[in-house]
Amino acid sequence: MAISVVMPALELTQETGKLVAWRKSEGEPVAKGEVLLEVETDKAVVEIEAAADGILAGIKALAGDVIPVGKTIAWIISPGEALPKEDASHEAVKSVAAARTQPSHSAPSEPQSGGAKISPKARRLAREHNVDVARVRGTGADGEILASDILALADSGSKDEPTSVELKPLSSVARLMAERTTQSWTTVPHFFVVREIDAGPLVEALEKFRASADQAAVVRVTHTDLLVALVARVLLRHPRINSSWAGQGIRHNKDINIALAMAVDDGVVTGVIQNADKLELGKIAAQRKGLAERAKVGQLRPADLANATFTISNLGMYQVDAFTAIIVPPQAAILAVGNISDRVVAVGGQPAVRPMMSLTLSSDHRVIDGARAAQFLNDLAEAIREPQKHVR
DSSP states (O other), X not given: OOEEEEOOOOSTTOOEEEEEEESSOTTOXXXXXXXXXXXXXXXXXXXXXXXXXXXXXXXXXXXXXXXXXXXXEEEEEOTTOOOOGGGOOHHHHHHHHHHHTSOSSSSXXXXXXXXXXXXXXXXXXXXXXXXXXXXXXXXXXXXXXXXXXXXXXXXXXXXXXXXXXXXXXXXXXXXXXXXXXXXHXXXXXXXXXXXXXXXXXXXXXXXXXXXXXXXXXXXXXXXXXXXXXXXXXXXXXXXXXXXXXXXXXXXXXXXXXXXXXXXXXXXXXXXXXXXXXXXXXXXXXXXXXXXXXXXXXXXXXXXXXXXXXXXXXXXXXGTOOOOOOOOOTTBSEEEEEXXXXXXXXEETTEEEEEEEEEEEEEEETTTOOHHHHHHHHHHHHHHHHSGGGTOO
């Protein structure tokens, strides 16, 4: 039975997706779970896996196309199986497959490039490095243009045409981050509420969790894991903070899905811990570790990026005392967490040295007002004072 390959919905408000590259060719065998194509979302370039074993056929979209969510862009069929009736035109399929082998640029100026095949990775690199594929002499089989050919020409071009200012093309992740943060900062009315927290109880609770017998065989718990658990449980009492701006009104999210901002080589991605309010601390730690490992090697799955309702960005490990973060639409808030460091503060009217931490909540004023933001931070501070009452 033919299985349709559709443009997936990877985010709450997604209406379209951009096809970055096919990882399999027309007529090529595919295995269930094997990477089939790459799709660009608001947060990252995501690898989409095949849903079944079979043959990839009836490709109807090219790299670079922007496609409505849910639209069929290809089929996975059994050997010898015909395409469904609406896709059964052999000529239509043949023409689409042929079109995929042509460069997306104008007619080549050098005859040796005419009609040459180009790999999806090479096509993507050509866009990123502003390389005209008509200038490229392919070194692959039958003159196919490979990624190495693009990089070689891009490198030689930078040597042949020196300029006073070097322009370094952005990767897909970095470009998306630049576009989305600019969009958020220029369209979302941000405001910020800051709270200094005595993190002593948090540090003590973390040591007890690590030392407890039931945590011995589990992933090492971090301050971030404990904060995720506490934030998720406090959000239960503050549903407005967990809401989203929906264009003409406020959407109340029934689930609490905490996104963690994670640094990668060429930008920042946000991995999501689904239903964090229902998870034990050890399971939160395990999910966070898995997200971080997949993010580091560029293998985050669609489910890792989907349906975030609130984001935490922790720069404490970089010795940052405090900072403000940019909201990730359509979420209404993001919590910026600073370093835990010893400071002299007043305790009972007397100076004392305590491990302090700065929390900064960035809020969308269309959804959250100042009083709600302050109440949320106040309740979070109370939870941090007695973390073991809230988290197991």
